[in-house]
Amino acid sequence: MSFRRKFSLARRIMPLVFTALLVPGLANAFDPFVVQDIRVEGVQRVDPGTIFTYLPVKVGEQFTQEQAAEAIQRLYATGFFSDVTIDTQNDVLVVQVKERPTIASVTFNGMRAFDTEVLNSALAGVGFGPGRVFDKALLEQAEFQLKQQYLSEGKYGVEITPIITPLPRNRVGISFDIFEGDVATISRINFVGNKVFSSSDLRDEMELTTSGLMTWYTGTDKYSREKLEGDLETIRSFYLDRGYLEFSMEPPQVTISPDRESIYITITINEGEPYKVRSVKLAGDLLGLDAQMQEMVQVKEGETFSAANANATVEAITDYLGGLGYAFANVNPNPVLDRENKEADLTFYVDPGRRVYVRRIQIGGNTRTRDVVVRREMLQEEAAWYDANSIKESRDRIDRLGYFNELNVETAPVPGSPDQVDINVDVKEKPTGLINLGVGYGSTEKVILSFGISQDNIFGSGNSLSLDVNTSKINRTLVVAHTDPYWTKDGISKTTSLYYRRTRPYDTRYRNQGDYRVTAYGGGLNFGVPISKYDRVFAGFTYEHNKLELYDPPQAYTDFVNEYGESTNALIFNVGWSKDTRDSAIAPRRGSFTRLAADFSTGDLRYYMLKAQQQYYLPLGRNFTLALNASADWGHTYGDKTFPIIKNLYAGGLGSVRGYEGASLGPRDPRTGNYLGGSRRFVGNVQLYLPFPGASRDRTLRWFIFADAGQVSTTGSSPCYTGIGGNVQDPCGWRYSAGVGFSWESPMGPLEISWGKALNSKPGDDLQAFQFQIGTGF
Template structure:
């Protein structure tokens, strides 16, 4: 008989452990059945006796036999709490002798820099290594190897991980992982061998991986990772296939690491093949008698080079169209017929619509906080109705646009025993929707501005918004309390309530103190007229108080003398908005349109104020994009009164015409104060370039811009000659502390008394 050491026992499968324990403990087996008079447990230090008794398959008064003894050993070892277990029989008493495993008292990391401690601690605990869990040497060894693999995935090929297990009192251990990370290996060179149709440089520009460059310290794109290389190879293949090289193939990839493990060379060998031209597109199979409708969705054109992306997109369009008619499981195959002798290809699309189905039930999964109702009310696909792929996609997009979830997906499952029914499951992954912000921003226009806000976009999982915002700067101070109910009615009409207190101090050359104070409140409703268009209307009440401190502009003093220090207004708000941009912070494609009209219908102040904005973004080759923004503001006074001066537009600086000091365009008061005007026009064009070495990262971009615009008073004409313009360069960065924008501008159209400010920046607020 061979003894089994405790260390070796931990490495054996559970079944072998039971057998070894049984062989090593003959007293537990080969006994005649008898009635138990007592059960005694020995060796426990931390484990509750109830855990042991609960695992035993026998009780006092039961008949004990060899089978129950073996079952008890299996059950106790299965708990994972014990290093050794045996059962001895003393008369009619079963003595369960336990040797507990050590418990992990703490898990520590020394030299850890590349990874965050908290996620690593959590992942280890999920794997069974954590404070209060039983110590398992095999798990520790696997964790050590996994950490090393994670270092390799980040190009830290010289990283070493050493695990130290320190026993302490009461059968506990401290586990310490000591890391020697070293420096990350950098890609010294990437070569593509066999490319003849295109320049190597052009192909390398497609890659996320790059060799060492000026900005790779930020993007880390010079760190080799097999997953990134595989993605780049797929991008390379798509590039060729989209240009007719249907038989393109990557024959091999070689990755060479220098002896000091600091430099990597990647060599890619490719076979281009010959380019193919499409001669015909054929539709084969069952197209529900709607061949013309399907053919209208074909993106492949005869006489053009074969384009794999167009072929795949056409097949997807066919599948989506089948889905619109209720065929959820339609199959569309792409079968190219190649003629190598002539370099021609015929593209065949073979369709099998399968069967038409309807949706039996829609379930929501993963929403631990958000109520089902919040998700379901965004769905346009209904239960017990025909399956509609278009409505399902629209529903998924609407749920995603709520902003409450990290990921949203819709799974389709067949109903057992019902070939014409499917169930949909909307899977969501919650994300934090509350935000507590205490911060500061600085611009050379506003100087220091402090911000504080607490907001919750999904209060108690209802989908309602509640927020308090505080902003303070040299010229603008705001306190706003807001609440928004996006489904104030079951038809999707939203309701927003704002209570605010704003103070305004227009730019003054003398730097004297004076202020405008505007307390008020408003309520507005948003009515969705389509899936993309929303019309807003509301009403508010506000009071504007004009102070009398020294330095008040003459225009404000005259307005105060004529109409009083306190002005009351009841403004109505009407607006329309459509937003199809691909991103609100870093858009590269899409359009944004907005029209807003404020109408002071009652009170001391009667006016009409309109603001129109149009933005368009275009994607260009080489990861560039062009953005064009235009804005027109116009205000007039009603009831024989002038347009209220405190409702003026302002211009100059970031967001309007860069190169001119913030708020300095427009009418200049005799006291030297810049008081804006009742009319404003801006036209901005920006050409965005990726920063070299950052790959497809859109958070850091260089741009060249041209601005045109000005502000006019009520009695001035908007003429081209009075416009101000500038050109320049800038840098935008979505930094960890907020969006940052830097710009250097050279004014082109400028007047003698204009206040020029060539360098401008802003951080901490959206732009």
């Protein structure tokens, strides 16, 4: 045999040798053959047809050693099998497999920080969960994912031990024993390199804080990478807003103590020096609107550069162009630095793009709410020029409906039409029906029970229907109301209401409860007309029937019955105007609220009542808010009768003049000493809201200092009674108080606590320094 022939034989044999060594799944080496049949052995759950799809050969085709190796590789790659063997028996291909076990269940022992669904969802993201094929590599990924969940909550001492329990039918149960450990809290935040601004000033800009009195509630002392990145951007903006254009910051150093309970953050910064603005220019395609855009520039020459003013200029010009139909306008500020003189030349480059109009407005995601309910809030019209201002206001109007959890308004270009866009309004509906039972306690009305059922979007029409029941020591109220916010296409609202109210004396210290009872029931129809974005006028009428039941009553109520009778009927007309620019109805920081109203009654009760209220909210710095409130109510009769006592006004306690007993200001009955109220009331409040220590960013948790003033008196010829034997001195005079308080929109309901000091109390005044009110639902 020649050398060439020997080499050729070796070249044919060596691949088979290597294949046999590298692929142990081949039971025996074999020569190529034509497959007469294929048999699969060892499968339990996997369908044999699945295995056939991974084989590189079919019956009737030739099968080689290389194809056998490829088949083994393919079957292993599926992850279904822990062992694969290929054998041949009389031209029959035999595939023997050993299936991996499947996961029957996943449980967590010792877990308190998360719900089981949260962790199962996290594990599903890495392909681990019940019904999945068990794989040890995947188990390691699952363990890592669980640790990441705990690290995100600041639990750096967490220990996770997986336990694998074999089960019948080739299954396993996975149990994770979890030792959560304590939350690692931020013990120190250090700044290095800051010279102009103190570390405490910079820490005040951050959301993350060190542990404090209220961080158990706010959680701001728990480290989070995302929150830290947000804080770093806030600090960067803080410097850029003050002209430090060369400000830079190194990546923060985050270290943890050996016991994994304390975290230390070090932030190294280079402040640089502040720059002044030497010149401000507009460039680009200004569309001949140079003068109009120039008025929107908020950066002034000679002033210190402010990134906030530059961004406000960009937003103003962009919104202005958007209002003209330029949906994709782009404005870029470009400062050129003169480092020697510390000055900057700022140029705003304007690219308006193409003017477009709206082809179609599309509503999506609403399964119950009718399209018209959303569409009627849209100020942007189809087939009209694009108007960014109208679209923004439309979004706010839809959001104020309160029917949706999520709201997204997007502008989408129309393919093939460079001058057209579609407006897509996608919503996610939330339940708008509510049934609630409640219990509360007030220092004046004592235990307050309530029940309510309401539907704010009944049948998807945008109308609301409600039933409310409240009962306390003093008042019992039942109200049924229906509101149609679009009674007309112009947005005029209509509210129809029926009510029942029963009132007992506010003060019972001089006699047993039940000296008299006033029962009123009636119905009303009111209309509201929006006249601007913030203004609304309203008008309506109410029919009311009143009945008095007297049991050893106060003298004033006996006089009323003698003058008007035990039963009265009245038709009350009302008209008014309100304006609301507050940034929040729950915890406002800026804006104002104005309301003027008048009631005019005819029938048995002939009187009129004028009402006015003004509120201002002024932000003082970042975390302080000064609130001012003034209200005046003035009632009078027309005719020869006195003002009906059942329409009197009250003051004192929470909501008016704190430090005095609730409803105690004003005249007292000369026989029983009851609080009678009056036909004229003035109340003024000054309140400074301060951040709660450790919760400066939580607007629902605040403490405050206050000063109150108020007066309740009579009008016309009605006397100002001074109580039993004149024991109350000057009951109709002004009363003043001051104090401190605490307010919290807690998960249990609104809570307000105040401690007030009466500053000019008179003999006979009823004082109450500590006052509170809380409500809850169950």
